[in-house]
Amino acid sequence: MAKAPKKSAKTAANASSKTSTSDDFALSALQDAHIKAGAYDASDEEKLALYEQMLLIRRFEEKAGQLYGLGLIGGFCHLYIGQEAVAIGLQSALNNDRDSVITGYRDHGHMLAYGIDPNVIMAELTGRQAGISKGKGGSMHMFSTEHKFYGGHGIVGAQVSLGGGLALAHKYKEDGGLCLAYFGDGAANQGQVYETFNMAALWNLPIVFVVENNQYAMGTAVTRSSAETEFYRRGAAFRIPGMDVDGMDVLQVRGAAEIAFEHVRGGNGPVLIECNTYRYRGHSMSDPAKYRSREEVQEKRDTQDPIEGMKKMLMESGTSEADLKALDKAIRARVAASADFAETSPEPEPSELYTDILVEKY
Amino acid sequence: MAIELKMPALSPTMEEGTLAKWLKAEGDAIAPGDIIAEIETDKATMEFEAIDEGTLGKIMIAEGTENVPVGTVIAMMHGEGDEASSDTPAPAPTLAAAPEPAPTPAPAAQAAPQASQPKSDPSVPEGTSFTSTPVREALRDAMAEEMRRDDRVFVMGEEVAEYQGAYKVTQGLLDEFGPKRVIDTPITEYGFAGIGTGAAMGGLRPIVEFMTFNFAMQAIDHIINSAAKTNYMSGGQMRCPIVFRGPNGAATRVGAQHSQNYGPWYASVPGLIVIAPFDAADAKGLMKAAIRCEDPVVFLENELVYGRSFDVPDLDDHVLPIGKARIMREGADVTIVSYSIGVGLALEAAETLAGEGIDAEVIDLRTLRPLDTATVLESLKKTNRIVIAEEGWPTCSIASEIIAVCMEQGFDDLDAPVMRVCNEDVPLPYAANLEKLALIDADRIVTATKAVCYKS
Numbered sequence: 001m002a003k004a005p006k007k008s009a010k011t012a013a014n015a016s017s018k019t020s021t022s023d024d025f026a027l028s029a030l031q032d033a034h035i036k037a038g039a040y041d042a043s044d045e046e047k048l049a050l051y052e053q054m055l056l057i058r059r060f061e062e063k064a065g066q067l068y069g070l071g072l073i074g075g076f077c078h079l080y081i082g083q084e085a086v087a088i089g090l091q092s093a094l095n096n097d098r099d100s101v102i103t104g105y106r107d108h109g110h111m112l113a114y115g116i117d118p119n120v121i122m123a124e125l126t127g128r129q130a131g132i133s134k135g136k137g138g139s140m141h142m143f144s145t146e147h148k149f150y151g152g153h154g155i156v157g158a159q160v161s162l163g164g165g166l167a168l169a170h171k172y173k174e175d176g177g178l179c180l181a182y183f184g185d186g187a188a189n190q191g192q193v194y195e196t197f198n199m200a201a202l203w204n205l206p207i208v209f210v211v212e213n214n215q216y217a218m219g220t221a222v223t224r225s226s227a228e229t230e231f232y233r234r235g236a237a238f239r240i241p242g243m244d245v246d247g248m249d250v251l252q253v254r255g256a257a258e259i260a261f262e263h264v265r266g267g268n269g270p271v272l273i274e275c276n277t278y279r280y281r282g283h284s285m286s287d288p289a290k291y292r293s294r295e296e297v298q299e300k301r302d303t304q305d306p307i308e309g310m311k312k313m314l315m316e317s318g319t320s321e322a323d324l325k326a327l328d329k330a331i332r333a334r335v336a337a338s339a340d341f342a343e344t345s346p347e348p349e350p351s352e353l354y355t356d357i358l359v360e361k362y
Numbered sequence: 363m364a365i366e367l368k369m370p371a372l373s374p375t376m377e378e379g380t381l382a383k384w385l386k387a388e389g390d391a392i393a394p395g396d397i398i399a400e401i402e403t404d405k406a407t408m409e410f411e412a413i414d415e416g417t418l419g420k421i422m423i424a425e426g427t428e429n430v431p432v433g434t435v436i437a438m439m440h441g442e443g444d445e446a447s448s449d450t451p452a453p454a455p456t457l458a459a460a461p462e463p464a465p466t467p468a469p470a471a472q473a474a475p476q477a478s479q480p481k482s483d484p485s486v487p488e489g490t491s492f493t494s495t496p497v498r499e500a501l502r503d504a505m506a507e508e509m510r511r512d513d514r515v516f517v518m519g520e521e522v523a524e525y526q527g528a529y530k531v532t533q534g535l536l537d538e539f540g541p542k543r544v545i546d547t548p549i550t551e552y553g554f555a556g557i558g559t560g561a562a563m564g565g566l567r568p569i570v571e572f573m574t575f576n577f578a579m580q581a582i583d584h585i586i587n588s589a590a591k592t593n594y595m596s597g598g599q600m601r602c603p604i605v606f607r608g609p610n611g612a613a614t615r616v617g618a619q620h621s622q623n624y625g626p627w628y629a630s631v632p633g634l635i636v637i638a639p640f641d642a643a644d645a646k647g648l649m650k651a652a653i654r655c656e657d658p659v660v661f662l663e664n665e666l667v668y669g670r671s672f673d674v675p676d677l678d679d680h681v682l683p684i685g686k687a688r689i690m691r692e693g694a695d696v697t698i699v700s701y702s703i704g705v706g707l708a709l710e711a712a713e714t715l716a717g718e719g720i721d722a723e724v725i726d727l728r729t730l731r732p733l734d735t736a737t738v739l740e741s742l743k744k745t746n747r748i749v750i751a752e753e754g755w756p757t758c759s760i761a762s763e764i765i766a767v768c769m770e771q772g773f774d775d776l777d778a779p780v781m782r783v784c785n786e787d788v789p790l791p792y793a794a795n796l797e798k799l800a801l802i803d804a805d806r807i808v809t810a811t812k813a814v815c816y817k818s
Contacts, residue, residue, distance in 0.1 A: 100564065102560070131597070132597070132599075133595055133596050133597040133599070134598070135597075136594055136595060136597050137596060137597065141592075141596070142596075143592075143595075143596040143599050143600045144599070145596075145599050145600060150560070150563055150564070150600070151592070151595075151596070151600070152596075153588070154587070155583060155588070158583060158587065158588055160556070161552070161553050161554075161555075161556025161557050161559075161560065161584070162556050162557075162559055162560035162563065162584075162588055163560060164556065164560060165556060165557040165559055165560020165561035165563065165564060165568075166560045166563065166564040167560075168557055168560070168561045168564070168566075169560070169563075169564030169565055169566050170564070172516070172542065172561070172566055173565065173566075191552065192552045192553050192556055195548075195550040195552055195553025195554075195556075196553050196556065196557065198548060198550065198553070199548065199550065199554065199557060202548070203545075355598065356593050356594045356596075356597055356598035357593070357594055357632050357633055358593070358633065358635070358657045359593060359601055359656035359657050360655060360656050362635070362683075362684050362685035362732050
């Protein structure tokens with residue numbers, strides 16, 4: 001191979017094709033579009049489907065909480081109750097043949113949003129062979145490569161740079177896909193998040209960063225941990241447009257998703273969405289949540305619950321209460337069946353201890 | 363007064379260079395700051411700057427001369443009033459860059475005696491011809507061959523593309539494969555290690571270069587928590603075929619933060635493959651294997667070995683098995699186990715020992731995880747004595763691990779306690795004399811080997 005020239009003639013070979021200047025960069029362009037477009041205009045059928053998906057997550061998580069109390073689920077178990085509209089609103093807008101999703105340890109809801117069989121999720125929570133990770137991952141470490149769901153990661157913030165890599169792979173392979181990378185308001189203070197923002201913007205990667213701001217990083221309120229609590233603004237230093245979204249309203253989330261995904265699919269680089277949401281339960285099952293009042297939680301449930309909100313909308317557009325009750329009953333039965341499955345399935349064979357460490361033999 | 367202009371040391375590891383170009387002619391007036399010549403080091407082409415005023419006298423080393431040792435007088439310079447013909451040696455060196463020859467890094471490692479030519483590798487067919495190749499080029503060739511073979515393979519890291527590699531290991535790759543596949547990253551190790559790992563999960567075959575493994579400590583979370591564990595945690599669903607590579611271990615005079623052997627750290631992690639080759643043939647064959655591997659690989663190179671040339675087989679596709687040690691020198695009396703730069707020292711020690719009637723076998727582990735314990739134990743069965751030579755700290759080392767293996771599985775074959783020869787258990791000091799004292803050398807291996815043979 002020839003000796004390298006002293007100074008390469010190529011300039012900014014790695015830089016994105018983006019040549020925007022400060023004049024044509026509008027941090028608020030997508031936010032403005034979101035405010036203008038408002039909620040997603042869903043058909044009655046779509047509304048019912050979104051309601052059903054959110055309700056499945058709610059009932060599944062309630063059951064998981066029960067099983068934890070019974071000692072059937074161990075370790076850390078982070079419930080998604082209250083945040084259902086975020087995963088459902090966003091993931092209902094994905095193209096599942098192309099797009100990928102990655103999240104942190106509060107991952108049950110994101111898997112259910114894909115329609116992944118609740119049995120294999122619940123069986124993973126109980127640590128059984130039939131679990132989606134053969135019982136070797138647990139609540140925080142679940143994956144479905146079939147659905148392009150890349151976990152399920154236990155290290156706060158790690159999924160953000162991994163998501164950057166998934167986006168790089170989409171771009172490299174030119175498969176038209178985007179990566180949806182979720183993280184919490186707690187992870188939003190990790191350095192690697194900003195390292196990833198920088199490279200994602202620099203390389204124009206197809207990625208949507210989603211801050212699920214549930215107001216508490218474990219026990220620390222956002223105001224006690226974050227100098228800038230408007231997380232959607234935190235991409236500004238990297239020229240990443242932000243969107244501030246009501247994460248308790250599935251149609252608002254879906255509306256924002258449509259705008260963000262179109263922007264990213266158009267080759268315009270990353271978007272940062274902040275979904276303002278609320279978790280009703282503790283950070284994990286072992287969290288007594290003494291850092292907030294019962295009244296605060298109750299007030300959110302009474303006034304902003306995403307499932308109740310959609311239920312009201314459905315009833316207003318003519319769905320009968322009886323039909324909704326029947327749906328709830330069917331979901332409860334489905335979840336109860338998954339709990340039975342998870343409880344009665346055998347534990348992994350002792351020989352599984354030594355499988356899946358390496359792919360190849362050496 | 364005439365001043366000698368000497369070949370400067372322009373990098374911590376430079377021992378010689380090429381006088382690429384004279385930019386001034388004999389008789390030219392020189393002002394401080396003028397660029398007199400261009401010198402190609404082991405890493406880059408550098409400008410050679412004057413610090414004194416005067417006239418360029420006789421040019422002693424012609425343009426284009428290669429392998430000019432550091433400290434060689436390359437030209438004379440005359441100050442005001444000097445006779446142009448005078449070539450009286452100047453008492454004081456005058457170049458800011460480095461007036462003295464750079465201390466030779468680990469001098470013992472540099473000159474493995476000719477007689478100690480490694481035993482031929484059994485994985486290379488008989489009758490194969492060889493080409494002498496520096497380790498850095500062998501590594502580059504391996505990457506280039508694999509990139510030609512598989513579109514999913516790409517390289518990312520700091521200065522890998524336009525700069526041609528901080529240590530020139532990726533030289534020429536940008537020209538051949540373009541910026542899509544040779545990606546310069548910002549200085550952001552945690553972030554780009556995560557992006558590389560995610561890209562592997564997403565179906566690509568990344569090669570992530572760390573400028574040195576010292577900086578990979580910022581990224582070790584992704585190497586261990588994300589890359590190594592995901593296959594297991596996903597019940598075998600999520601693969602992560604990635605190579606993390608870069609120089610590891612002590613360089614020369616760069617101080618404690620830039621001089622550390624991470625072999626034992628990574629070798630302790632289930633789910634990782636850890637490779638640390640010594641010579642160019644193994645560097646090439648194992649790098650190709652690492653890139654093809656379905657598992658995450660930590661590939662530990664050594665800066666002090668990059669410039670050394672070894673015979674590389676002229677094969678279209680020289681791929682070596684991962685997890686197999688290599689017997690570098692057969693011997694009957696005692697076994698010396700080593701890896702990476704330590705192998706050169708072990709071979710040198712073996713030569714010295716041969717002169718004293720001790721016939722040492724030298725094993726290059728090549729892969730640190732999985733460890734080829736069978737080869738070690740087989741050799742132990744033959745020699746009944748074993749020494750481990752490791753350029754790294756002694757505590758919780760590969761040496762410790764080999765000792766444990768010998769105790770657990772080879773106890774009955776031992777005629778003497780196993781001994782380890784490692785670096786001193788201190789952060790690596792900067793001062794040349796202290797650095798030398800801290801690092802393993804061939805003499806220490808000789809002493810330890812004699813001790814296990816009960817000879818003094």
